[in-house]
Amino acid sequence: EDKVVQSPLSLVVHEGDTVTLNCSYEVTNFRSLLWYKQEKKAPTFLFMLTSSGIEKKSGRLSSILDKKELFSILNITATQTGDSAVYLCAVCGIIQGAQKLVFGQGTRLTINP
């Protein structure tokens, strides 16, 4: 069964701290791993990773994928209160030619001033 597990489920840190969010997965015919940020409504796209060992970076956020260990991390440096959100990891697999996206349960990140 396809599965995505995120850890920790919840994290509370102070502004300025660096955080690392984890995502492990098992999926049929892996194609890509995606990270999303969800505040009040729909998730917004952060990164898509398809190759091992290549870091994707956007400002204070970065992410990397390890396809051998079936694992990805999302790093946020110098956190700000606006980073408070639920971070979702999703893995895309192909089943009978159809693309299926399976989500983890999310990590709720709270940044205190």
Added chain:
Amino acid sequence: DGGITQSPKYLFRKEGQNVTLSCEQNLNHDAMYWYRQDPGQGLRLIYYSQIVNDFQKGDIAEGYSVSREKKESFPLTVTSAQKNPTAFYLCASSGQVGNTIYFGEGSWLTVV
């Protein structure tokens, strides 16, 4: 502007009634998806469709039905057979296989 439109945003229904949530996209995407999110939980896949007139059950399809008569539209019906229908429902779409998946703004369904 291109995007995914879900309606209604908020919906209240009495127990035992069927309700249909609309999802329309003008991105010319082939694949469309329906997810359910409960408070404090991740997204769970209800149904997905790769092409018109074809769709597959996701992990929690029981009590739901869909149709895909047009490329732009993928409505979800929450039937009275769904035991706990109160949730946040998200529709998504993507282009070629492996491309990023984009979400609509979601629909909050409350069944009383």
